[in-house]
Amino acid sequence: MEGVDYLAPERNNAQFDVDEMKIVWAGSREAFEVSDRIARLVASDPNFRKDDRTTLGRKELFKNTLRKAAYAWKRIIELRLNEEEAKRLRSFIDQPAFTDLHWGMFVPAIKGQGTDEQQEKWLPLAYKMQIIGCYAQTELGHGSNVQGLETTATFDPQTDEFVIHSPTLTSCKWWPGGLGKISTHGVIYARLITDGKDHGVHGFIVQLRSLDDHLPLPGITVGDIGMKFGNAAYNTMDNGVLRFDHVRIPRNQMLMRVSQVTREGKYVQSNVPRQLVYGTMVFVRQTIVSDASTALSRAVCIATRYSAVRRQFGSHNGSPETQVINYKTQQARLFPLLASAYAFRFVGEWLKWLYMDVTKRLEAKDFSTLPEAHACTAGLKSLTTSATADGIEECRKLCGGHGYLCSSGLPELFAVYVPACTYEGDNIVLLLQVARHLMKTVSQLGSGKMPVGTTAYMGRAEHLMQCRSDVKQAKDWLRPNVVLEAFEARAFRMSVACAKNLTKFSSPEEGFQELSADLVEAAVAHCQLIVVSKFIEKLQQDIPGKGVKQQLEILCSVYALFLLHKHHGDFLSTGCITPTQASLANEQLRSLYSQVRPNAIALVDAFNYTDHYLGSVLGRYDGNVYPKLYEEAWKDPLNDSVVPDGYHEYVRPMLKQQLRNARL
Ligand SMILES: CCCCCCCCCCCCCCCCC/C=C/C(=O)SCCNC(=O)CCNC(=O)[C@H](O)C(C)(C)COP(=O)(O)OP(=O)(O)OC[C@H]1O[C@@H](n2cnc3c(N)ncnc32)[C@H](O)[C@@H]1OP(=O)(O)O
Numbered sequence: 085m086e087g088v089d090y091l092a093p094e095r096n097n098a099q100f101d102v103d104e105m106k107i108v109w110a111g112s113r114e115a116f117e118v119s120d121r122i123a124r125l126v127a128s129d130p131n132f133r134k135d136d137r138t139t140l141g142r143k144e145l146f147k148n149t150l151r152k153a154a155y156a157w158k159r160i161i162e163l164r165l166n167e168e169e170a171k172r173l174r175s176f177i178d179q180p181a182f183t184d185l186h187w188g189m190f191v192p193a194i195k196g197q198g199t200d201e202q203q204e205k206w207l208p209l210a211y212k213m214q215i216i217g218c219y220a221q222t223e224l225g226h227g228s229n230v231q232g233l234e235t236t237a238t239f240d241p242q243t244d245e246f247v248i249h250s251p252t253l254t255s256c257k258w259w260p261g262g263l264g265k266i267s268t269h270g271v272i273y274a275r276l277i278t279d280g281k282d283h284g285v286h287g288f289i290v291q292l293r294s295l296d297d298h299l300p301l302p303g304i305t306v307g308d309i310g311m312k313f314g315n316a317a318y319n320t321m322d323n324g325v326l327r328f329d330h331v332r333i334p335r336n337q338m339l340m341r342v343s344q345v346t347r348e349g350k351y352v353q354s355n356v357p358r359q360l361v362y363g364t365m366v367f368v369r370q371t372i373v374s375d376a377s378t379a380l381s382r383a384v385c386i387a388t389r390y391s392a393v394r395r396q397f398g399s400h401n402g403s404p405e406t407q408v409i410n411y412k413t414q415q416a417r418l419f420p421l422l423a424s425a426y427a428f429r430f431v432g433e434w435l436k437w438l439y440m441d442v443t444k445r446l447e448a449k450d451f452s453t454l455p456e457a458h459a460c461t462a463g464l465k466s467l468t469t470s471a472t473a474d475g476i477e478e479c480r481k482l483c484g485g486h487g488y489l490c491s492s493g494l495p496e497l498f499a500v501y502v503p504a505c506t507y508e509g510d511n512i513v514l515l516l517q518v519a520r521h522l523m524k525t526v527s528q529l530g531s532g533k534m535p536v537g538t539t540a541y542m543g544r545a546e547h548l549m550q551c552r553s554d555v556k557q558a559k560d561w562l563r564p565n566v567v568l569e570a571f572e573a574r575a576f577r578m579s580v581a582c583a584k585n586l587t588k589f590s591s592p593e594e595g596f597q598e599l600s601a602d603l604v605e606a607a608v609a610h611c612q613l614i615v616v617s618k619f620i621e622k623l624q625q626d627i628p629g630k631g632v633k634q635q636l637e638i639l640c641s642v643y644a645l646f647l648l649h650k651h652h653g654d655f656l657s658t659g660c661i662t663p664t665q666a667s668l669a670n671e672q673l674r675s676l677y678s679q680v681r682p683n684a685i686a687l688v689d690a691f692n693y694t695d696h697y698l699g700s701v702l703g704r705y706d707g708n709v710y711p712k713l714y715e716e717a718w719k720d721p722l723n724d725s726v727v728p729d730g731y732h733e734y735v736r737p738m739l740k741q742q743l744r745n746a747r748l
């Protein structure tokens with residue numbers, strides 16, 4: 085029935101103030117109000133309809149993306165939306181587009197690596213969308229190994245220009261979003277060559293297409309790289325291939341904040357670390373962590389609501405069957421994901437703060453926290469995107485057969501999300517960067533240099549190598565200090581074990597290669613510790629609202645104890661806890677699931693997602709799933725006619741043939 089809230093009994097069970105939790109989730113009252121207003125604006129505008137997306141062919145899909153992007157830009161101007169509001173609007177449209185790369189990478193690259201003069205010239209054009217940019221780093225033959233890029237930018241002192249060239253097939257730019265069909269400009273990464281000398285990879289602003297007729301400029305071959313995983317999903321994006329044949333650009337289009345080339349062709353390195361050339365990646369990795377909490381919370385919202393609607397088995401004397409959310413196995417799969425969504429939200433908030441802090445320091449020429457920022461953004465990007473991709477797929481399975489329907493919203497969400505494990509740095513490659521940072525920190529422990537930031541715990545080396553958990557009963561695992569110490573000891577001991585093993589090899593490089601699987605595990609342990617500790621820190625803040633803090637404490641314990649249970653091998657083999665303590669943790673976890681159960685629906689309501697944004701029949705706010713699934717099925721283009729196209733051509737002759745054979 086329309087207008088009935090089938091989940092109302094669930095909502096009435098909530099033991100906390102959902103409106104206050106919405107504010108905690110959004111980050112502040114103001115952020116909540118902006119997000120709520122813009123989400124409703126998008127949901128109520130038929131121009132942003134998306135229910136037909138999975139049935140469109142690539143060309144229609146892409147054209148539709150362009151239409152939405154242009155309409156969104158018109159609304160942003162008409163409504164005079166500020167930067168944050170415009171960002172929210174683009175994200176609620178929920179369709180990857182060239183604008184993501186324009187605003188998300190092209191503009192930040194110019195801001196981070198351009199001189200003041202360059203910013204003054206290019207940013208106003210980009211802000212008004214008079215030029216559209218992409219970020220072209222990856223090549224056909226080189227992605228993770230940025231230092232291995234082959235594109236060259238050779239300085240020609242005669243003309244005061246750089247000559248951009250793709251010397252081989254493998255040097256073609258390959259993957260940049262927006263490049264395929266739309267970008268007029270790109271920040272292109274190429275090896276800088278002056279006077280025959282190779283100075284490594286630098287960024288250059290290069291115009292790719294005419295601003296009059298959109299045709300590629302002379303010397304430029306550009307196109308789309310083809311269909312990607314999933315039907316709609318990321319195929320709204322024109323990932324591109326680009327080949328340069330001696331394309332000339334003025335010298336002042338090299339991004340010169342980190343290093344410069346003078347009129348005479350002299351290479352001058354500023355007094356800043358060369359790693360700042362990688363700064364845009366640090367920025368984007370940081371945003372990807374918050375986006376992980378958004379993607380995971382969407383999937384969890386769908387799976388939780390549907391699990392409360394869906395009933396299987398357990399009917400007695402005609403009573404309704406059991407809601408599948410009441411099965412302990414369903415809770416043990418679903419509630420850790422719910423807790424993870426909250427955990428990633430808070431670690432994302434913290435990472436944003438860290439990024440802003442490092443940016444301020446860089447402006448003041450303090451580069452001391454750059455390695456920490458790199459390790460944290462790389463590690464947390466890796467940890468949260470892997471967990472989110474796996475989590476979305478788990479949510480699909482939690483919804484049984486109906487989860488496999490596109491109308492559940494989950495297949496498309498998975499397909500669009502899963503490349504996050506690869507883009508902005510392959511997740512294993514990034515964990516190896518964290519491992520390097522950890523090994524460096526461990527190797528410096530004896531030197532009197534105290535570890536700082538997220539590795540500060542390693543400063544308590546002696547204690548962490550010796551401590552034994554004092555857990556005696558299940559509820560001891562609810563004490564934050566007990567949990568934190570177990571996670572610190574596990575992470576530290578895994579790092580120390582790797583560091584010791586590295587010394588057994590003839591060179592650190594050989595050892596690093598040989599032990600890389602163990603190093604990745606140590607890096608994961610360290611990153612999980614960061615997430616747990618930032619959740620615990622969040623709980624030390626003043627959190628208003630009836631029962632809100634209590635629910636968050638429960639979720640924090642679920643997140644930590646779920647990880648402890650999943651990785652109990654690490655905790656046991658490093659001797660941080662005993663087998664008895666591991667089973668007490670599991671006992672406590674079961675009890676926590678029972679505490680989450682009555683609040684589960686309200687905890688996902690706190691994400692404040694509109695039905696438009698969720699795009700899921702199973703995750704509808706009102707829980708009216710079956711009639712809508714039935715309605716949705718009839719909308720499929722295959723059901724436009726009773727007898728399908730092709731029947732008379734292929735099936736009928738076959739049937740006739742069978743009849744003849746049968747008569748024989
Ligand atoms: C319902 C469905 C609809 C839903 C729709 C919803 C939409 C949801 C999805 C939305 C889409 C969002 C858009 C996202 C768009 C994605 C766009 C993607 C873009 C890209 O992928 S850009 C290309 C990114 N490429 C990479 O990340 C490459 C990875 N490789 C590297 O970063 C490096 O090469 C390296 C780090 C692996 C190694 O570098 P290198 O060899 O140069 O360095 P060394 O190992 O020798 O290290 C040198 C020292 O430098 C330090 N270092 C390295 N990197 C950095 C850094 N970034 N910052 C600071 N320092 C850095 C190392 O630690 C070394 O330090 P040491 O002290 O010398 O040890």
Ligand SMILES: Cc1cc2nc3c(=O)[nH]c(=O)nc-3n(C[C@H](O)[C@H](O)[C@H](O)COP(=O)(O)OP(=O)(O)OC[C@H]3O[C@@H](n4cnc5c(N)ncnc54)[C@H](O)[C@@H]3O)c2cc1C
Nearest residue numbers: 219220221222227228259260261503506507508509510512
């Ligand atoms: C949807 C999407 C959008 C993208 N958008 C852009 C964009 O806008 N701009 C842009 O420049 N790029 C973009 N990329 C490219 C992306 O950044 C790269 O694909 C990514 O950095 C991974 O690099 P790769 O493809 O070279 O993987 P590879 O490095 O070839 O990885 C292949 C395998 O090798 C392993 N491996 C690699 N190196 C090591 C190592 N040292 N030790 C152990 N294992 C290793 C990896 O773990 C992986 O399993 C995009 C990619 C995708 C999928």
